[in-house]
Amino acid sequence: EAGVAQSPRYKIIEKRQSVAFWCNPISGHATLYWYQQILGQGPKLLIQFQNNGVVDDSQLPKDRFSAERLKGVDSTLKIQPAKLEDSAVYLCASSLVGRDTQYFGPGTRLTVL
Amino acid sequence: GESVGLHLPTLSVQEGDNSIINCAYSNSASDYFIWYKQESGKGPQFIIDIRSNMDKRQGQRVTVLLNKTVKHLSLQIAATQPGDSAVYFCAENMRDTGFQKLVFGTGTRLLVSP
Numbered sequence: 001e002a003g004v005a006q007s008p009r010y011k012i013i014e015k016r017q018s019v020a021f022w023c024n025p026i027s028g029h030a031t032l033y034w035y036q037q038i039l040g041q042g043p044k045l046l047i048q049f050q051n052n053g054v055v056d057d058s059q060l061p062k063d064r065f066s067a068e069r070l071k072g073v074d075s076t077l078k079i080q081p082a083k084l085e086d087s088a089v090y091l092c093a094s095s096l097v098g099r100d101t102q103y104f105g106p107g108t109r110l111t112v113l
Numbered sequence: 114g115e116s117v118g119l120h121l122p123t124l125s126v127q128e129g130d131n132s133i134i135n136c137a138y139s140n141s142a143s144d145y146f147i148w149y150k151q152e153s154g155k156g157p158q159f160i161i162d163i164r165s166n167m168d169k170r171q172g173q174r175v176t177v178l179l180n181k182t183v184k185h186l187s188l189q190i191a192a193t194q195p196g197d198s199a200v201y202f203c204a205e206n207m208r209d210t211g212f213q214k215l216v217f218g219t220g221t222r223l224l225v226s227p
Contacts, residue, residue: 004156040219040220041219041220042202042204042217042218042219042220043157043202043217044217045214045215045216048212048214050212055212056212056214091156091157093156095213100145100147100162100206100213101147101159101162102147102159102215103159104149104156104157104158105156106154106155106156107155107156109154
């Protein structure tokens with residue numbers, strides 16, 4: 001079974017620019033998560049979707065971050081405008097509805113200069 | 114706020130030794146715990162999980178122990194191999210309004226010497 005796919009794997013931008021990340025979850029996984037992982041720390045949840053609806057976005061900096069999952073399958077996370085402190089790995093994870101185990105993608109490493 | 118933490122940031126062992134990675138949690142309402150392994154440049158990889166109604170669960174070369182009395186979780190790796198070198202995270206499931214919310218600790222780096 002294919003795992004969670006993410007692209008791009010690496011991105012370097014200058015501050016105030018915008019950037020978008022893409023995630024395709026494991027087939028059949030209705031729940032999708034975006035995490036931010038700053039170097040040396042554990043992942044921190046940004047937003048959780050169930051199908052195309054937002055379940056939890058309490059830790060998403062909504063003034064600059066946005067995410068969507070229009071058709072309930074793949075998802076995009078956008079940052080506009082980026083700040084230096086947004087430099088991190090952005091991880092996507094998915095799980096079956098009602099199941100606790102989350103499976104992670106390889107992540108996108110973002111560097112903001 | 115409540116959080117998950119780890120006692121040791123780095124653990125160095127020799128190949129063939131048994132490794133024990135510890136984790137403290139503070140939310141007594143957490144009902145599910147999970148260990149992930151993260152190698153450099155990769156996403157977290159599921160290792161083993163345990164529910165709060167269990168004290169111990171075994172997998173292939175790994176065992177997770179849960180002590181709810183002192184809110185402590187540990188991961189035991191038997192016969193540690195160089196391929197086990199990675200950062201290990203514990204996470205607790207904090208159910209908020211009925212939905213799962215995993216809260217991760219900082220992580221412990223395991224270094225295995227041949």
